[in-house]
Amino acid sequence: MNDNGEKMVLAGKVDLPFSYSAGKTASRFFVELRDHQKIVGKRCPRCQRIIVPAQLFCKECFVETDEWIEVGPEGTLLTFTVVYHKENHHPREAPLAYGIIRLDGADTSIVHLLGETDVAKLEHGMRVRALFSKERKGHIMDINCFRPV
Amino acid sequence: MGKKVAIIGTGQTNHCSSREDLNEMELVYEAASAALRDAEMTIAEIDAVVLANMELFEGRALHDMWCGEGGGAFMKHSFKISTGGTSGTSGAISGYYHAASGLFDRVMVVGFEKHSDGNTSAGMALTDPFWDRHVAAAAIGNFALSVSEYMADRGVTQEQSAKVAVKARRNACNNPHAHLQMPDLTVKEVLESPVLAYPVHRLEMCPQSDGACAIIFASEEIAKKRCPRPAWVRAAVTRHDHIYLGEVKNRLATMRSLREAARVAYETVGIREPLKEFDVAEIYDPLTYAEIAWYEALGFCKDGEGGRLIDDGITQMDGELPVNPSGGVISTNPVGASGTIRVAEAALQIHGRGGKRQIPDVNLALATGYGVYCWSDVVILSSRPD
Numbered sequence: 046m047n048d049n050g051e052k053m054v055l056a057g058k059v060d061l062p063f064s065y066s067a068g069k070t071a072s073r074f075f076v077e078l079r080d081h082q083k084i085v086g087k088r089c090p091r092c093q094r095i096i097v098p099a100q101l102f103c104k105e106c107f108v109e110t111d112e113w114i115e116v117g118p119e120g121t122l123l124t125f126t127v128v129y130h131k132e133n134h135h136p137r138e139a140p141l142a143y144g145i146i147r148l149d150g151a152d153t154s155i156v157h158l159l160g161e162t163d164v165a166k167l168e169h170g171m172r173v174r175a176l177f178s179k180e181r182k183g184h185i186m187d188i189n190c191f192r193p194v
Numbered sequence: 195m196g197k198k199v200a201i202i203g204t205g206q207t208n209h210c211s212s213r214e215d216l217n218e219m220e221l222v223y224e225a226a227s228a229a230l231r232d233a234e235m236t237i238a239e240i241d242a243v244v245l246a247n248m249e250l251f252e253g254r255a256l257h258d259m260w261c262g263e264g265g266g267a268f269m270k271h272s273f274k275i276s277t278g279g280t281s282g283t284s285g286a287i288s289g290y291y292h293a294a295s296g297l298f299d300r301v302m303v304v305g306f307e308k309h310s311d312g313n314t315s316a317g318m319a320l321t322d323p324f325w326d327r328h329v330a331a332a333a334i335g336n337f338a339l340s341v342s343e344y345m346a347d348r349g350v351t352q353e354q355s356a357k358v359a360v361k362a363r364r365n366a367c368n369n370p371h372a373h374l375q376m377p378d379l380t381v382k383e384v385l386e387s388p389v390l391a392y393p394v395h396r397l398e399m400c401p402q403s404d405g406a407c408a409i410i411f412a413s414e415e416i417a418k419k420r421c422p423r424p425a426w427v428r429a430a431v432t433r434h435d436h437i438y439l440g441e442v443k444n445r446l447a448t449m450r451s452l453r454e455a456a457r458v459a460y461e462t463v464g465i466r467e468p469l470k471e472f473d474v475a476e477i478y479d480p481l482t483y484a485e486i487a488w489y490e491a492l493g494f495c496k497d498g499e500g501g502r503l504i505d506d507g508i509t510q511m512d513g514e515l516p517v518n519p520s521g522g523v524i525s526t527n528p529v530g531a532s533g534t535i536r537v538a539e540a541a542l543q544i545h546g547r548g549g550k551r552q553i554p555d556v557n558l559a560l561a562t563g564y565g566v567y568c569w570s571d572v573v574i575l576s577s578r579p580d
């Protein structure tokens with residue numbers, strides 16, 4: 046028997062549903078977003094940091110957060126990128142701009158898309174503001190994007 | 195403190211973009227067999243097998259189940275470590291812990307990835323569904339975020355970054371296992387390659403490779419008997435920082451997990467001047483800018499001087515501290531194996547089996563791992579057990 050060198054490659058594709066529980070704390074964050082267009086965080090009673098998006102516990106102190114605090118909707122763009130390559134799993138078509146935003150009043154930052162601007166005008170440290178979606182479903186995309194102020 | 199343990203053998207596949215001649219389990223088998231040959235051991239002598247792999251990149255869950263037998267795990271103590279990019283170094287550290295506990299005398303670690311089976315999409319599409327998936331563009335985009343911040347903060351230039359890419363792909367030419375061997379690559383070509391995500395060019399990023407790497411750890415008695423020049427594990431430290439990108443400010447510049455892991459490891463071994471004291475370093479460089487940032491985090495220079503180290507050739511093959519004679523992750527990246535390769539290459543340098551990439555007289559070697567945006571491993575190997 047001769048080996049003709051041919052190598053087989055099998056194509057595969059999986060399409061499966063999942064249902065992820067947000068938990069009570071993130072749920073309230075999403076409800077505030079959907080019903081009141083408010084971005085909320087929670088304060089850690091030990092280190093006093095206001096953590097946004099709201100989390101059940103402070104990961105550094107390992108204690109439950111307590112006080113709910115509204116932050117933003119304006120903030121500072123700490124850093125950004127513009128993605129030019131295309132992948133199936135990217136949330137929007139290239140060029141896709143997103144960044145890390147420190148909302149006013151918060152001690153941690155939020156990752157979100159940047160929009161309604163020429164990407165060439167993006168700068169570290171610039172002021173940005175949340176643009177809420179018209180149709181809101183209790184989801185991170187209830188903020189459509191952040192845009193320069 | 196655990197018992198004394200040394201690496202007595204290593205083995206790698208040849209890495210490339212697609213190893214269609216072998217399926218994933220067979221890749222694991224190829225590396226494991228090479229390590230056994232290097233250590234002059236049989237599989238019957240191995241007491242425990244640790245597997246390391248990045249979850250889901252190949253569209254298969256539970257790799258220990260589908261690939262463990264390739265590592266000789268049949269009827270042996272065996273399990274898997276999966277911590278993203280650090281999988282390979284964490285797997286090696288786990289192998290070391292097994293032997294250092296005194297419960298196992300000969301432990302084989304195999305890191306592996308068959309990138310060509312699935313690209314990275316499965317793993318990258320299945321990031322956190324609430325905060326990440328809808329607003330971020332996975333590994334390259336998330337790196338680019340921290341790179342643009344790092345450049346703005348530390349003044350690192352595109353040219354300095356491109357020099358790292360040139361160094362890596364040229365070093366890779368001395369490594370018969372390396373994926374991207376580019377002897378004539380220039381700074382200009384790197385910077386003219388397409389921008390994947392501002393400010394990162396394609397040739398500044400690691401490739402996606404098929405490959406596997408195995409390491410054999412042995413107890414003191416066996417190491418002394420079976421290896422003419424064992425690579426003794428003197429420190430092995432893991433640190434994890436926050437995962438959500440919004441929780442770590444200026445990630446690349448601060449890299450708290452790497453700084454802390456290095457601090458603890460250096461203290462354990464008594465290292466005060468890493469640039470002078472290490473003879474070689476194999477550091478996990480997912481992209482060029484990270485290598486420069488890690489120079490700073492690892493204390494090779496002061497913060498803000500990483501670019502100067504590459505400008506001055508300090509980390510070239512003939513420099514004061516050669517970094518990544520193998521070509522590094524920028525040249526070869528089977529993710530689950532990439533960290534294992536760092537530890538294996540550091541051991542290889544102490545064994546004196548580095549071939550064309552051998553640095554003369556290596557007594558102290560550093561290996562690091564990097565994973566999931568903010569996790570770090572640091573391993574220090576020495577020609578001396580204490």
Ligand SMILES: [Zn+2]
Pocket residue numbers: 089090091092093094103104105106107
């Ligand atoms: Zn706290």
